[in-house]
Structures are given as C-alpha cells and as structure tokens.
Amino acid sequence: MPDLPDVNQPGALPPVPHDVAESADRPEPSARLELPETGDWMRVSPKYVLVEIVGTIVNAVVVCGGASLLWLLLDQTWALWVGIAVLVASIINLVFEPRRVRSIGYLLRGDDLLFRRGILFQRFVAVPYGRMQLIDITRGPIARWLGLADLKFVTAAATAGVSIPGLAEADAESLRDRLVELAESRRAGL
Amino acid sequence: MSEPAAPIPAPLAAPRTDLTDGEWHRLHPATPVLRGGIFMVAIIGFIIANLRERLVDLFLGEENYRGDPIDAIYERGAAGWALLIVAGVLLVIIGVFYLSWRMHTFRVTGEIVEVRSGVVFRSNRKARLDRVQGVNLARPLIARLFGAARLEITVAGQDGNVQLAYLGSKLADDLRRDILHLASGLWQARQPADLPGVPAAAAPTPIVPATAPPAHTALGDFATARYNEFRAPELDPDAAPPESVVRIPPGRLIGSVVLSGFTVFLLLAGVGLIVSVVAGSSGWVLVAVLPGLLGSVGYYFSRITKTLRFSIAGTPDGVRVGFGLLSTSSQTLPPGRIHAIKVSQPILWRRFGWWQVSINTAGQAAGRSSAPATSANILPVGTLADVEKVLQLALPGFDTDTQRALVENGLLGGHKRDAALADFYSNAPARAAWLRPFSWWRTGWAVSDQVAVIRRGVLSRDLILVPLARMQGVRISQGPVRRRLRLASADLHTVAGPVSASLPVIDVDEALVLFEWMSTGAVRSALADTTHQWSRAGKPSPAREAAE
Known part of the structure; x- marks a missing residue:
C-alpha cells in the first residue's frame, strides 16, 4: 500500500500543488501513464493472442466480404475504399496483437483489484474487492478450444467492472474463488 | 459537525401500525380498482x-x-x-x-418486506430492509381521490422495487415510518437496553389499529377527510418535518422550464419551419411538425405541474423529496444512499444564477409505468443558497468552511478568475486548452473528508460530488492525443444515473495521484461506512439530533 497522507482527515486537500507548473524543467518527463511501484503484474496467457487474431480475421472477412459484394454487384465504388481501409486496419491490428495482449495485466492488491490494458489507448482500473456483486466466467468457442476463459468482475456501477480475458481455465476458477473470498472478508453494502 | 452533546436517546417510538408484526396483511380493498384505474x-x-x-x-x-x-x-x-x-x-x-x-398479501418483519401476489401465476418478492435504497410514497390522482397511496420500497437494481399498492393514506404514512425505523436498526439497537432517560412525554404512542382511517359515520366526514388529505399530502407532522428548506417561486420554476435546452430546440425547429414555408415548400412539413409542437406544450405543462409543489427536507431517516401537484410523490432517501451528486447550471440560467442538483441512486429503474415516481432531481431549480442547503441534506457533515469554499469555488470559480481567492482545486494545466479550449481553466478535482469533488464545464457549469464510500471503482486512461499533451482522463465509477463523474483532462502525474487517492480512499471510507443501518452508527446523525 503506498504511503499516502490520510484521506479521511476532515478538510484534507489534494496533496498536489494547485496549478501544476508547466513541465519545462520536469526531471525526465514521461508522457505515458504508468503506475509507480505496483509490483509484478499478472499477465494473461500468451495463447490468448490466437483468440484475438481469429476474432480480427473473422471481423475483417465479414466486412470486406460485404464491401466487395456491394462493389461487385451494385457498383458502389465507395465500398471498395471502405473494404481496403478495413483490411489495412485489420493487418495493422494483427501486427500489434501480441503486444496488445502482453499489455493486459491484473494485480491483486491488499484491498483492491488493479487492471490494465492497452498500449496506444492505455487504461488502468482499480476496483475495491468489497464492491463485488458477482463474478462471471465465460468461454468463447476458440478460447474453450485453447483451454482459456474470460473472467468478469461485476460491480454495481453502470460502466462494466473489470473484465480479464484469456486466463487459463484453472487460473480463472482459482482467481474467482480467491476474489469471492476476498470480497466476503471486506463486504461493504453498495 | 454539531456539538457532540450527551447522546439524548431517541424516544423509543413504538410502531405506529401493527403491520410490522411479521404476519401477512392485505392491501386496501379498492386496490384492484385503483390498479386498473385508467382501464x-x-x-x-x-x-x-x-x-x-x-x-x-x-x-x-x-x-x-x-x-x-x-x-x-x-x-x-x-x-x-x-x-x-x-x-x-x-x-x-x-x-x-x-x-x-x-391473494395479494404482504408482511414486514424485522429484516424483510415481502409481497405475494397473483392468482394463477404466483409471484413473491422479498426485500432485505438493510438494503433499502429509498422509500417512496406515491399518490396518483385517482388513488388520491380515494384516499389511498402506494408505498414503494426501492432496492438496488433495475426494476428492483417492492410495491405495496394500495394502502390507506394514513396507514401508508405510518408504515413508511415504521419501515424506515426498522431499516435504520433503531429498534433493534435500543430495545434491549433499558433506557432511563426517555422523556415521559415521549411515551410510546398507543398502537393504532390496522384500519387506521376510522369508520366514517357520514359521507360528509369522508369528504372532509379526503379534502384534508388532498390539501396536505404529508399527514403526519412528526414524520414530515414542517418546513421544506427550499421554496421555488412559481415564476422561477416556469422561467427555468422555459429557459431549457428544449426551448432552444423548439425555437430552432420553428425558425426552420418558417424558412421552409417561406421558401415555398408544401404544407406537408406543417402537418408533420404541428403535432410535435402541440406535444411540446404538454411537455411544458407536465414539467411545471410535476415540480410545482416541490419540497425537500431532512428527516431523521434521510432526505425527503416531495413533488407533484395532482399526482404527488414523496421519496425518502436514507443516509448513505446517494451515490453521486451533480450541481449544474445550463448557460441559459447563468444570468439568473439558478442551479439544479441531480443525484445517482442505486434504485433508479429505467422504465417506470406510473407518472411521478422517483426523481433524480433533488433540486429542480434554485439559487446558490438553496444549493448549499440541499447539499447539506444530501451530504451531512460536509459543511466546514473549507468545504463550503470548495463548493462555491467549484460552482463559480476557476483558477483564471479571482486570482486573489484561494482555489482549492488541483486544475488541469494550460496545455489542456488544446482539448478543452473554453473549460480547461475550470477543470479540476479535490478530495475532502471522503468526498471526491470534480469541477468541469463552462457551457454548462458542473460540480460533481462523489462520496468515496459509495464509489465503485476508478479508472484513468490515455489515448495518443492526450499522451502527446502529457494529459490523461479519469473516471469515477458510480451506479447508473444522470450523473457521470468523469474528468476529461488532467495532468499525467496528477492522474496517478488521483488514482491512488481514490482507490485507497474508497477502501478506507467503505470500511468506515455504517450507513446500511444508519441509526446503529456510533454517533447519531446530525439530522436526528436536530429533530429531537
């Protein structure tokens, strides 16, 4: 747990100086979002790349197929461009797929679950264990063939909680049991 | 906080009704007629x-x-x-x-409210009292004429309501009070201890028989009773504190409804219509648009009548919000059931200094059948002083000088304006102007006493308050554009509702600070939170102290 000033102190103000100075003379400015001293992130199974690749290819085939039908049968030239754009985007996607999957990570901290995802579009989510409403484990056809499962941590919030894809099935189940256990010990209403 | 005087024990209020005895009871005999009222x-x-x-x-x-x-x-x-x-x-x-x-019966025990209904298809609904998110007493027009009321016990989730429709008006009032007392843990907490300090005046009131509306001897009595109920929707002076803290003059209310985005849209549509007619299009456009215009009159009318008798007051069992002219509704939100608060001012209201306050609660169902049920607006329109009073009700204890300044700064300030005043927010840096050219200087956040505060927006000035004990999670994210600008964005996850607590631009390093503050703060204040049975908390809530 990072050493923080006491948030609960009445009248506490944010710890940062107001009007953060322009960063001309900041030591080694890093524009990337990176949590400090979090420890080792748990990564998802490398096999999950396959699931993503198949998904991207199926998607590209469907869209490009539709576009080429429009182009060939109905003489819509714009469909050709759309098809080409989707194809290029999918190929770029495929190239970055392994890195993207490597960027997915989760971490069980003392009182909350951390989740990260994305390289270009990064995001970090923290959800306290006590907020758990239920845990969902789903398996798509390809994931099942590879022995993988997706785990979803659902809270009462409108935005979906945390969804960790591509866990080995046994890992997913043990993680679920662990999370439920943690949530039980830290139960807090809504 | 108010002075921690010697804890005066609450008068050991006995249940008003004998409906909370755990036995099965039936509803008002006119229920089927009222339920099929329109039909x-x-x-x-x-x-x-x-x-x-x-x-x-x-x-x-x-x-x-x-x-x-x-x-x-x-x-x-x-x-x-x-x-x-x-x-x-x-x-x-x-x-x-x-x-x-x-076959439609209900019971209330110390832990649950349960309703059984249906002849062929039986249904059975149970709600745990410590999970109650709100109790809503609604009186649709027809039911009101009959002297009946509908009691809705809201629990979290879509369509998660337990409805007691319909009950006698007086009975519904009493039952609401009893349910709230049961849910607050008041009785369980106090009954075992023999309380010496109970004032004699507050001796338990005799139990009112279940047939609370006394048998009317004559039609005249009946009419008088109905008339009195009609005039004073809150019958019980003890359950309903006398004064609403906010009064909305009808002029302001009408002005606020007229000066809405809807009016702007309507004016634009009108201009477009005139242009199209002048330009010589056929009368078909008129035929198509006219019904819409007529419908909009209905919209204004319903907006105004719905809020015409708006009231908000603090009770020992939470905030009570009432509204409605013909069909009335009065909603009680126990402490700690408000998940997010937004104070906002559309640009058209700025000249008049009006604000509105809306909230997220866990019980807001998406599709409501009957007209005014619960509302997310706990202040449809009000001045700055009104906002302050409403915030004190919604966030009891959030009223130190710093916090007042925080709220006022959040509503009016920005770090460009009023350079002399201390601005308690940690603001977005100037380079955020690339993304938010007008509002970057108002975009900032603060945390004070377990409440996260977000200030943003200039066209519609917004101030968002999220009690950390209710926050579901926090997210920070960054795309390529924000990365080039060394910025990020942040979201506080709350339950669904009209308020979304997001901060569109924030410095990267500060985003990390915010992330740590929010995630640790959420855990800590959730542990310290005792509002699920609010009267059992160590110290009585200020509202309860004030009421006694």
Whole structure:
C-alpha cells in the first residue's frame, strides 16, 4: 500500500500543488501513464493472442466480404475504399496483437483489484474487492478450444467492472474463488 | 459537525401500525380498482358514451336513436340474454378482483418486506430492509381521490422495487415510518437496553389499529377527510418535518422550464419551419411538425405541474423529496444512499444564477409505468443558497468552511478568475486548452473528508460530488492525443444515473495521484461506512439530533 497522507482527515486537500507548473524543467518527463511501484503484474496467457487474431480475421472477412459484394454487384465504388481501409486496419491490428495482449495485466492488491490494458489507448482500473456483486466466467468457442476463459468482475456501477480475458481455465476458477473470498472478508453494502 | 452533546436517546417510538408484526396483511380493498384505474375509467366512459342518447331519451322522450347495439338487442327480443351476459361478465370481473385482492398479501418483519401476489401465476418478492435504497410514497390522482397511496420500497437494481399498492393514506404514512425505523436498526439497537432517560412525554404512542382511517359515520366526514388529505399530502407532522428548506417561486420554476435546452430546440425547429414555408415548400412539413409542437406544450405543462409543489427536507431517516401537484410523490432517501451528486447550471440560467442538483441512486429503474415516481432531481431549480442547503441534506457533515469554499469555488470559480481567492482545486494545466479550449481553466478535482469533488464545464457549469464510500471503482486512461499533451482522463465509477463523474483532462502525474487517492480512499471510507443501518452508527446523525 503506498504511503499516502490520510484521506479521511476532515478538510484534507489534494496533496498536489494547485496549478501544476508547466513541465519545462520536469526531471525526465514521461508522457505515458504508468503506475509507480505496483509490483509484478499478472499477465494473461500468451495463447490468448490466437483468440484475438481469429476474432480480427473473422471481423475483417465479414466486412470486406460485404464491401466487395456491394462493389461487385451494385457498383458502389465507395465500398471498395471502405473494404481496403478495413483490411489495412485489420493487418495493422494483427501486427500489434501480441503486444496488445502482453499489455493486459491484473494485480491483486491488499484491498483492491488493479487492471490494465492497452498500449496506444492505455487504461488502468482499480476496483475495491468489497464492491463485488458477482463474478462471471465465460468461454468463447476458440478460447474453450485453447483451454482459456474470460473472467468478469461485476460491480454495481453502470460502466462494466473489470473484465480479464484469456486466463487459463484453472487460473480463472482459482482467481474467482480467491476474489469471492476476498470480497466476503471486506463486504461493504453498495 | 454539531456539538457532540450527551447522546439524548431517541424516544423509543413504538410502531405506529401493527403491520410490522411479521404476519401477512392485505392491501386496501379498492386496490384492484385503483390498479386498473385508467382501464375502469375507460370502460365507464365507453358505457356512458354509448348510453348517452338513451339517457337523453329517457328524460326528454325523444326518439332519435336508431341502430345502436342496444337498440338492435332490444328489437330482436334478446334483452334477457344480454342482461344475463352483462351480469355474468360483471360477476366474473368482481370475482377476479376479489381473488386478486385476497391473494395479494404482504408482511414486514424485522429484516424483510415481502409481497405475494397473483392468482394463477404466483409471484413473491422479498426485500432485505438493510438494503433499502429509498422509500417512496406515491399518490396518483385517482388513488388520491380515494384516499389511498402506494408505498414503494426501492432496492438496488433495475426494476428492483417492492410495491405495496394500495394502502390507506394514513396507514401508508405510518408504515413508511415504521419501515424506515426498522431499516435504520433503531429498534433493534435500543430495545434491549433499558433506557432511563426517555422523556415521559415521549411515551410510546398507543398502537393504532390496522384500519387506521376510522369508520366514517357520514359521507360528509369522508369528504372532509379526503379534502384534508388532498390539501396536505404529508399527514403526519412528526414524520414530515414542517418546513421544506427550499421554496421555488412559481415564476422561477416556469422561467427555468422555459429557459431549457428544449426551448432552444423548439425555437430552432420553428425558425426552420418558417424558412421552409417561406421558401415555398408544401404544407406537408406543417402537418408533420404541428403535432410535435402541440406535444411540446404538454411537455411544458407536465414539467411545471410535476415540480410545482416541490419540497425537500431532512428527516431523521434521510432526505425527503416531495413533488407533484395532482399526482404527488414523496421519496425518502436514507443516509448513505446517494451515490453521486451533480450541481449544474445550463448557460441559459447563468444570468439568473439558478442551479439544479441531480443525484445517482442505486434504485433508479429505467422504465417506470406510473407518472411521478422517483426523481433524480433533488433540486429542480434554485439559487446558490438553496444549493448549499440541499447539499447539506444530501451530504451531512460536509459543511466546514473549507468545504463550503470548495463548493462555491467549484460552482463559480476557476483558477483564471479571482486570482486573489484561494482555489482549492488541483486544475488541469494550460496545455489542456488544446482539448478543452473554453473549460480547461475550470477543470479540476479535490478530495475532502471522503468526498471526491470534480469541477468541469463552462457551457454548462458542473460540480460533481462523489462520496468515496459509495464509489465503485476508478479508472484513468490515455489515448495518443492526450499522451502527446502529457494529459490523461479519469473516471469515477458510480451506479447508473444522470450523473457521470468523469474528468476529461488532467495532468499525467496528477492522474496517478488521483488514482491512488481514490482507490485507497474508497477502501478506507467503505470500511468506515455504517450507513446500511444508519441509526446503529456510533454517533447519531446530525439530522436526528436536530429533530429531537
């Protein structure tokens, strides 16, 4: 747990100086979002790349197929461009797929679950264990063939909680049991 | 916080009704009629419309009807059969109504509220009292005329309501109070201890029999009772504190409804219409748009009547929000059931200094059937002073000088304006102007006493307050554009509702600070939170102290 000033102190103000100075003379400015001293992130199974690749290819085939039908049968030239754009985007996607999957990570901290995802579009989510409403484990056809499962941590919030894809099935189940256990010990209403 | 005086024990209030004894009870006998209210009115209207000429004929003796169904029946000599069929249908309807009333029972125990209903398809709903998100007492117009009310116990989730429809008006008031007391843990907490300090004046009131509206001896009594109820929707002076903290003058209310985005849209549509007509398009556009214009009048009317008798007051069992002119509704939100608060000012209101306050609660169902049920607006329109009073109710204890300044700064300030005043927010850096050219100087955040505060927006000035004990999670994210600008964005996850607590631009390093603050703060304040049974908390809530 990072050493923080006491948030609960009445009248506490944010710890940062107001009007953060322009960063001309900041030591080694890093524009990337990176949590400090979090420890080792748990990564998802490398096999999950396959699931993503198949998904991207199926998607590209469907869209490009539709576009080429429009182009060939109905003489819509714009469909050709759309098809080409989707194809290029999918190929770029495929190239970055392994890195993207490597960027997915989760971490069980003392009182909350951390989740990260994305390289270009990064995001970090923290959800306290006590907020758990239920845990969902789903398996798509390809994931099942590879022995993988997706785990979803659902809270009462409108935005979906945390969804960790591509866990080995046994890992997913043990993680679920662990999370439920943690949530039980830290139960807090809504 | 108010002075921690010697804890005066609350008068050990006995249950007002004997409905909370854990036994099964039935609802108001008129329930089926009221539930099918519109349907019944329609049938009666249909019959009257069809019989009108015949009635005219009966009294005036003119024979100017030919060919209506009744006439045909009469001529064919089937009057006897027709009467028999009508009687049979009536009997069946009455029988079904009676059965559905008999099978519709409810009970309230120390832990749960349970409703059983249905004749063929039985349904059974149970709500745990410590999970109650709000208790709503609604009186639709027709039910109000009959002196009945609907009690809705809201629990979290879509469509997660337990409805007691309908109960006698007085009974519903008392039952609401009892349910809130049970849910607050007041009785369980105090009954075991023999309280020496109970003032004699506050001796337990005698239990009111279940048939609370006394048998009316004459029709006149009945009418008077109905009239009194109609005038004063809150019957119980003890359950309803006398004064709403906010008064909305009708002028301001009408002004606020007129000066809404909807009006702007309407004006634009009107201009477009005139232009199109002048430009010589056919009258079809007019035909298409006119019904919409007429409908908009209805919209204004319903908006105004709904909020015309708005009131908000603090009770020992939470904030009570009431509104409605014809159909009334009064909603009680126990402490700690408000997940997010937004104070906002659309640009059209700025000249007048009006603000509105809306909230997220876990019980807001998406689709509501009956007209005014619960509302997310706990202040439809008010001045800065009104906002302050409402915030004190919604966030009790959030009223130190710093916090007041925080709120005022959040509403009016920005770090460019009022350089002399201390600005308590940690703001977005100037380079955020690339993304938020007008509002970057107002975009900032702060945390004070377990409440996260977000300030943003300039076209519509927004101030968002999220009690950390209710926050579901926090997210920071960054795309390529924000990365180039060394910025990020942040979201505080709350339950669904009109308020979304997101901060569009924030410095990267500060985003990390925010992330740590929010995630640790959420865990800590959730552990310290005791509002699920609010009266059991160590110290009595200020509202309860004030009420005693």
